[in-house]
Amino acid sequence: MTSQVIIQAIISGILMGLIYALIAAGLSLIFGLMEIVNFAHGDHLMLSMFSTFWFWMLFGIDPIFSIPLTIILMAFLGVFTHYFIIRKILNSTMLIQICATFGLAVTIRALAQFFFTPDFRTIKNPIIQGKFEVYGVFIGYPQLFASFVCLFAFILLYLFVTKTETGTALQATSQDRQAAEILGIPSNKMFALGWAIGLSCVAVAGSMLSNYYYVFPDVGVNFSLFAFVAVALGGFGSINGSLIAGVIIGIVESVGGLLIDPSYKLLYVFAVYLLVVILRPQGIFGRY
Amino acid sequence: MNLISKELLQAKNEPLNYFNKNSLIIIGIVVLGLFLYPFISPSKFALHLLMMIFMHAVMSQSWNVLAGFSGQISLGHAIFFGIGAYASGYFYTKFQITPWFGIIIGIAISAFIALLIGVPMLRLKGHYFAIATLLIGISFQVIFQRWPEVGASAGLYVPINRDSPWLSMQFHKNKVAYYYITLVFFIITFFLVWLLNRSKLGYRLKAIRDQSEAASSLGIHVSKYKVIAFIISAMIMAPMGSIYAQYVLIIDPNNTFSADISILVLLISVMGGVGNIWGPIIGSSILIPISEFSRIYFGGTGRSIDLIIYGILIILICIFRPSGIVSLIPRSFREREKVK
Amino acid sequence: MSNLLKVENLSRSFGGIHANSDITFDVNEGEILGVIGPNGAGKSTLFDLITGFTKSDKGQVILRDKNITNIRPDLICRLGVGRTFQKLKPFADQTLLENVIVGALVKEKNLKVARDKALEIIDFVDLIEKRHHYAKELSTGQRKRLELARALATDPKLLLMDEVTGGVDQRTIPGLVELVLKLKKNGITVVTIEHNMKIIMDISDRILALNQGKRIAFDTPKNISQNTQVIDAYLGTVDAA
Ligand SMILES: Nc1ncnc2c1ncn2[C@@H]1O[C@H](COP(=O)(O)OP(=O)(O)O)[C@@H](O)[C@H]1O
Numbered sequence: 001m002t003s004q005v006i007i008q009a010i011i012s013g014i015l016m017g018l019i020y021a022l023i024a025a026g027l028s029l030i031f032g033l034m035e036i037v038n039f040a041h042g043d044h045l046m047l048s049m050f051s052t053f054w055f056w057m058l059f060g061i062d063p064i065f066s067i068p069l070t071i072i073l074m075a076f077l078g079v080f081t082h083y084f085i086i087r088k089i090l091n092s093t094m095l096i097q098i099c100a101t102f103g104l105a106v107t108i109r110a111l112a113q114f115f116f117t118p119d120f121r122t123i124k125n126p127i128i129q130g131k132f133e134v135y136g137v138f139i140g141y142p143q144l145f146a147s148f149v150c151l152f153a154f155i156l157l158y159l160f161v162t163k164t165e166t167g168t169a170l171q172a173t174s175q176d177r178q179a180a181e182i183l184g185i186p187s188n189k190m191f192a193l194g195w196a197i198g199l200s201c202v203a204v205a206g207s208m209l210s211n212y213y214y215v216f217p218d219v220g221v222n223f224s225l226f227a228f229v230a231v232a233l234g235g236f237g238s239i240n241g242s243l244i245a246g247v248i249i250g251i252v253e254s255v256g257g258l259l260i261d262p263s264y265k266l267l268y269v270f271a272v273y274l275l276v277v278i279l280r281p282q283g284i285f286g287r288y
Numbered sequence: 289m290n291l292i293s294k295e296l297l298q299a300k301n302e303p304l305n306y307f308n309k310n311s312l313i314i315i316g317i318v319v320l321g322l323f324l325y326p327f328i329s330p331s332k333f334a335l336h337l338l339m340m341i342f343m344h345a346v347m348s349q350s351w352n353v354l355a356g357f358s359g360q361i362s363l364g365h366a367i368f369f370g371i372g373a374y375a376s377g378y379f380y381t382k383f384q385i386t387p388w389f390g391i392i393i394g395i396a397i398s399a400f401i402a403l404l405i406g407v408p409m410l411r412l413k414g415h416y417f418a419i420a421t422l423l424i425g426i427s428f429q430v431i432f433q434r435w436p437e438v439g440a441s442a443g444l445y446v447p448i449n450r451d452s453p454w455l456s457m458q459f460h461k462n463k464v465a466y467y468y469i470t471l472v473f474f475i476i477t478f479f480l481v482w483l484l485n486r487s488k489l490g491y492r493l494k495a496i497r498d499q500s501e502a503a504s505s506l507g508i509h510v511s512k513y514k515v516i517a518f519i520i521s522a523m524i525m526a527p528m529g530s531i532y533a534q535y536v537l538i539i540d541p542n543n544t545f546s547a548d549i550s551i552l553v554l555l556i557s558v559m560g561g562v563g564n565i566w567g568p569i570i571g572s573s574i575l576i577p578i579s580e581f582s583r584i585y586f587g588g589t590g591r592s593i594d595l596i597i598y599g600i601l602i603i604l605i606c607i608f609r610p611s612g613i614v615s616l617i618p619r620s621f622r623e624r625e626k627v628k
Numbered sequence: 629m630s631n632l633l634k635v636e637n638l639s640r641s642f643g644g645i646h647a648n649s650d651i652t653f654d655v656n657e658g659e660i661l662g663v664i665g666p667n668g669a670g671k672s673t674l675f676d677l678i679t680g681f682t683k684s685d686k687g688q689v690i691l692r693d694k695n696i697t698n699i700r701p702d703l704i705c706r707l708g709v710g711r712t713f714q715k716l717k718p719f720a721d722q723t724l725l726e727n728v729i730v731g732a733l734v735k736e737k738n739l740k741v742a743r744d745k746a747l748e749i750i751d752f753v754d755l756i757e758k759r760h761h762y763a764k765e766l767s768t769g770q771r772k773r774l775e776l777a778r779a780l781a782t783d784p785k786l787l788l789m790d791e792v793t794g795g796v797d798q799r800t801i802p803g804l805v806e807l808v809l810k811l812k813k814n815g816i817t818v819v820t821i822e823h824n825m826k827i828i829m830d831i832s833d834r835i836l837a838l839n840q841g842k843r844i845a846f847d848t849p850k851n852i853s854q855n856t857q858v859i860d861a862y863l864g865t866v867d868a869a
């Protein structure tokens with residue numbers, strides 16, 4: 001095995017990992033705010049991909065231009081989800097919270113199958129396509145572009161949370177809801193904002209993925225599994241943690257597939273999760 | 289003798305458990321009715337529907353024993369369904385071992401796997417536990433999809449045997465035998481869980497579920513009992529896999545180790561009422577007909593209509609009736625009548 | 629008089645906070661030992677250390693002649709140490725009777741026998757009419773009695789009570805105090821954390837005073853009330869009513 005092959009695997013892993021990271025960041029943000037795991041996160045990703053697909057299919061808008069439209073759609077969906085469902089189960093048991101977001105996942109996926117059929121779809125001839133070679137390592141333009149956009153979105157998210165007033169309020173609510181309320185930060189609004197941002201993250205990731213990935217109703221499943229792993233590794237609620245964890249997962253997936261057997265890719269990632277949480281239940285970067 | 293000791297004497301004379309006579313009679317009549325039903329109206333679809341309701345009631349009872357009695361939320365319970373299906377199917381296909389014994393092998397392997405999974409998982413709490421079970425469940429599916437010995441993705445075709453239906457547990461002429469087998473398992477399971485509920489073990493498990501620290505301050509070895517609950521739960525699930533395998537005669541990783549099954553058993557329990565032994569029956573009686581009827585009316589094309597209804601129902605239950613449909617039934621009918 | 633419990637140099641910190649540092653004291657068979665100290669002094673942590681809910685950094689807990697430092701809580705219970713929690717932990721979805729039966733099952737193998745024993749103890753804590761009520765339906769004071777009954781059902785030689793009179797209806801306090809004295813009469817050794825100075829002075833044989841994780845006094849009630857350190861740390865700041 002040449003070093004080129006390994007470098008190729010690592011680079012592909014990092015490119016994919018940045019996408020996992022952004023998906024996980026959305027999940028982690030929501031969890032950090034209200035201790036709810038959005039089990040429909042993968043299906044929200046699927047919706048973003050379909051949104052991008054339909055903008056292209058119906059109006060001929062290329063994925064790179066439909067990003068803002070998809071973000072707006074998904075952000076609204078996030079606010080609605082919070083308003084009509086999440087808000088009402090905030091004080092329920094963990095089981096009910098799990099069940100409600102699973103119910104949402106089942107509904108979204110079934111609706112997608114009903115309206116979009118289970119067919120696999122692709123966006124043909126997007127603006128960004130093709131690949132280039134450096135020292136025998138091939139890099140696809142859509143993949144490279146997708147991970148740049150995800151990284152850029154990640155940086156924006158980070159700056160928003162740490163540098164803006166609203167972002168600081170969001171963090172305050174995440175750390176101590178009661179204390180934040182006393183300071184006059186309405187937690188309900190913050191939660192809605194959290195859902196809007198969380199789903200905006202998948203909107204960006206989904207738009208970029210649909211440039212080169214099949215779009216179909218079950219597409220979100222594996223992505224959401226990886227997002228759970230990334231969030232657990234990074235520590236529930238830690239946005240920075242999910243960046244590093246997402247990249248680690250991307251590398252484990254592609255290098256593991258290269259060195260051992262590509263058909264067990266899922267298992268390598270799961271094995272990392274199990275090892276980490278059993279040995280260190282608070283995640284690699286988690287505080288508690 | 290003062291008043292207080294009179295009350296104590298009276299309390300000691302109360303029976304340990306209250307039996308609600310009315311509900312006992314109702315249960316007796318319903319059970320009798322279910323046994324006689326095939327003679328009254330042997331419609332193929334009705335028998336199939338009832339059988340599916342029993343089977344899913346047992347499957348979600350298995351989940352309910354774990355969550356309702358010990359507070360652990362599993363998102364990978366299809367593991368034990370799959371093990372049951374593959375155990376009976378594999379040993380019959382390869383070694384002609386009767387599926388009846390295959391059921392027992394399936395139970396034993398499930399118990400062992402539950403022990404192997406359960407012990408390291410003890411350290412995980414809440415979401416970490418739930419997500420770990422989700423991933424382990426999918427791992428089983430991935431492994432079986434690629435394991436040539438058990439037919440990989442294509443799965444196993446149970447060889448048809450028309451000569452000795454009882455030995456091969458295959459009933460081609462009249463499927464009513466499957467109905468009775470499932471019914472008997474259903475009744476046995478519910479009776480055992482009912483006993484468990486009022487046993488010493490049941491008291492300890494419910495203590496762990498409600499407040500595990502308090503339980504350990506009362507001499508309960510929490511880890512040990514959590515693993516025991518996991519094992520019992522696995523052992524309830526496995527036979528349903530075996531029976532299902534004999535019923536459809538095709539076992540593949542997608543119809544046995546499927547995440548959909550893991551989620552379905554959870555949804556049924558929550559629908560009916562978690563931690564209540566009637567919850568799974570109620571949940572199954574509501575949700576299973578939805579999918580069976582939609583299969584009839586919409587055929588293959590509208591397969592996901594049942595899931596749309598499921599999903600919406602579950603969300604509504606979570607918002608408006610988090611303790612499940614069972615909580616709509618007046619308490620006196622459900623258990624002790626003598627609440628002061 | 630012989631020592632039932634000996635605690636030596638017990639220490640535990642959480643991050644930078646020294647919740648307990650070098651706590652040493654002993655409990656005589658049959659006595660009531662009062663534990664006092666302002667909020668955050670480390671009283672509950674001390675109970676958690678003795679009953680195995682928190683691991684100690686240093687030091688020993690010796691029950692009779694057996695070293696029970698850092699062993700599992702359920703084993704400590706089986707060795708005869710019962711406890712209640714300051715932050716109540718009832719089995720909320722079960723009845724009072726079912727709560728207490730769980731405790732009785734530690735010693736009794738038969739459910740019926742355990743039930744009868746549970747009923748006697750429920751009668752002892754004066755809640756017999758409430759036996760079929762769900763724990764979540766009981767008042768705070770009743771839930772404190774529930775926890776007491778549950779711990780008593782395990783047949784403890786030593787009972788640790790964390791603020792039994794805290795946060796309950798003032799009128800029920802005399803009843804609770806009477807209950808503690810009844811325990812002593814029945815030969816149970818009691819260590820009780822208590823904020824009410826009058827009660828603690830009345831019922832305790834000896835008092836352990838903690839402040840900021842350290843032992844500041846360990847003496848008879850009379851001497852404690854004259855100890856300047858205790859007065860500074862505690863008595864001075866609290867209305868001794
Ligand atoms: N699990 C814990 N994690 C972090 N700090 C703790 C923990 N338990 C107690 N502490 C800290 O230890 C100190 C003593 O607490 P505690 O024993 O509850 O005091 P008391 O019961 O005397 O009011 C407090 O400062 C408290 O914040």
Ligand SMILES: [Mg+2]
Nearest residue numbers: 671672673714
């Ligand atoms: Mg305290």
